[in-house]
Amino acid sequence: MIDIKNITKSFGGRQVLAGINGSFKPGDTSLIIGGSGTGKSVLLKCMIGLIAPDTGEVLYDGRNFLTSDLNEQKAIRREMGVLFQGSALFDSKTVLENVRFPLDMLTEQSESEKVERAQECLRRVGLENAGDRMPSEISGGMKKRVGIARAIVLNPKYLFCDEPNSGLDPLTSIKIDQLISEITDEFQITTVVITHDMNSMMEIGEKIMFLYEGKKLWQGDSSTLTKSGVKELNEFINANKLIREMEK
Amino acid sequence: MSRIGSYFLFLGTLFRNREKLSVYLGLIINECTSIGVGSIFIVALVNIFIGAVTCVQTAYNLTNPFVPKYIIALIVRDSSILELAPTLSCIVLAGKVGSNIASELGTMRITEQVDALEVMGINSSSYLILPKVIASVLMFPLLVIMAAFLAILGGYIAGTLAGVISAEEYVTGLRFDYKPFGIAFALIKTVVFAFLISTISAFQGYNVSGGALEVGAASTSAVTNSCIAIVAADFVLTQLLLT
Numbered sequence A: 001m002i003d004i005k006n007i008t009k010s011f012g013g014r015q016v017l018a019g020i021n022g023s024f025k026p027g028d029t030s031l032i033i034g035g036s037g038t039g040k041s042v043l044l045k046c047m048i049g050l051i052a053p054d055t056g057e058v059l060y061d062g063r064n065f066l067t068s069d070l071n072e073q074k075a076i077r078r079e080m081g082v083l084f085q086g087s088a089l090f091d092s093k094t095v096l097e098n099v100r101f102p103l104d105m106l107t108e109q110s111e112s113e114k115v116e117r118a119q120e121c122l123r124r125v126g127l128e129n130a131g132d133r134m135p136s137e138i139s140g141g142m143k144k145r146v147g148i149a150r151a152i153v154l155n156p157k158y159l160f161c162d163e164p165n166s167g168l169d170p171l172t173s174i175k176i177d178q179l180i181s182e183i184t185d186e187f188q189i190t191t192v193v194i195t196h197d198m199n200s201m202m203e204i205g206e207k208i209m210f211l212y213e214g215k216k217l218w219q220g221d222s223s224t225l226t227k228s229g230v231k232e233l234n235e236f237i238n239a240n241k242l243i244r245e246m247e248k
Numbered sequence B: 001m002s003r004i005g006s007y008f009l010f011l012g013t014l015f016r017n018r019e020k021l022s023v024y025l026g027l028i029i030n031e032c033t034s035i036g037v038g039s040i041f042i043v044a045l046v047n048i049f050i051g052a053v054t055c056v057q058t059a060y061n062l063t064n065p066f067v068p069k070y071i072i073a074l075i076v077r078d079s080s081i082l083e084l085a086p087t088l089s090c091i092v093l094a095g096k097v098g099s100n101i102a103s104e105l106g107t108m109r110i111t112e113q114v115d116a117l118e119v120m121g122i123n124s125s126s127y128l129i130l131p132k133v134i135a136s137v138l139m140f141p142l143l144v145i146m147a148a149f150l151a152i153l154g155g156y157i158a159g160t161l162a163g164v165i166s167a168e169e170y171v172t173g174l175r176f177d178y179k180p181f182g183i184a185f186a187l188i189k190t191v192v193f194a195f196l197i198s199t200i201s202a203f204q205g206y207n208v209s210g211g212a213l214e215v216g217a218a219s220t221s222a223v224t225n226s227c228i229a230i231v232a233a234d235f236v237l238t239q240l241l242l243t
Helices: A040-047 A070-078 A095-106 A111-124 A140-152 A170-187 A198-204 A222-227 A231-238 A241-247 B002-015 B021-061 B070-110 B113-119 B124-162 B167-175 B181-206 B212-242
Strands: A002-011 A014-024 A029-033 A055-060 A080-083 A158-162 A190-195 A207-212 A215-221
Touching (some): A014 A207, A014 A215, A029 A198, A040 A158, A140 A170, A207 A231, B002 B181, B124 B181
Parallel strands (some): A029 A190, A080 A158
Antiparallel strands (some): A002 A055
């Protein structure tokens, strides 16, 4: 369970996040949606500790991440998996080395255990034969899948995905979405996905939080998304022709 | 001034919350290969020619018949050991190694690879930069020793082939009034230059924000700032150690 309380963040006098509150439950794929520049990625970075918010709390199963000491923060980070927008694979390492990197750095497992676990995660994302390839030799969709494999290699309790579909074709996007959803169900992970992709919302969104100009305007089940009564949210979802057609 | 302050704060982050020493060992060996072995050719080539040019130009300017010819070799030796091999080699290395460090780290920053390390709880600056600094401090002196030797050899080859000095006179000049401290001085300078080049370049690359344009700019800044730091440190160290 992740709770965020009153998160605010400003850059150079411009407020990007204005008192965001919310909860994300285990086993749910929660989506944070909103247009470009509404503060989605900043909120994610505040949650995973890459940016320090000006005020607020981020609680991981009751543990306050922002006020924890270094060892406690490391322990919480060890329970996180993050899929970055550009996959963020290490260029100098092979696919297998990328996946086993968290094991090398954060565990005391034997060599064979690490290789076995990394292979298992690659198998889970359908890339068991790509271990020897370099990130520059694989497609964008494969990079995302390697990113997911690396994110789950430590059996995380919390999975964060920043725009997992960006730059991917619709079919690959759906596959990535389904993979995230399956992994969330399978391991009962608390998954938070940042997206502005309507297909993702339809495909995997169970709980949805809508941000608009740095404020949370709505949070609820995906089934009630179109009945929110929030004008900005309706405009956002009705920008998609497919949704308009469905509404008719 | 705030930039200089940030640089010193950045240096502090390299040594705080480090990873296990075993993690660094493999990285240092890789960096030694990349920084040291990868720079042998350019350093060797530059210094052979620098030694050759120094020898021929000194001979051209020494027209007084009362000055023995072996003085040419003495000048090649001292200028190579004291100044040309350490300083010029490090300026060449600032261009090669410094720009490489800055662009590598800058690219890692803008492609979120640095963020990926941070979210794993790894001190990214220490993990990525400390091995480069240690490898530079270890490998630059070896390169400079080779550079000084090759510069003197280049002077010998050019001087004897051009007929400006005989082989015997050259060897006599190399042995004449030799002060071993010159080697220590060159190595002290090199260690300082290595530290400056690697840390300044890393600082430029690590703090990139933006895109490819900013990575290019950081790479350029890394080289120019390193060169300025080298010549300034050269002057200070010469004042401190040779006067």
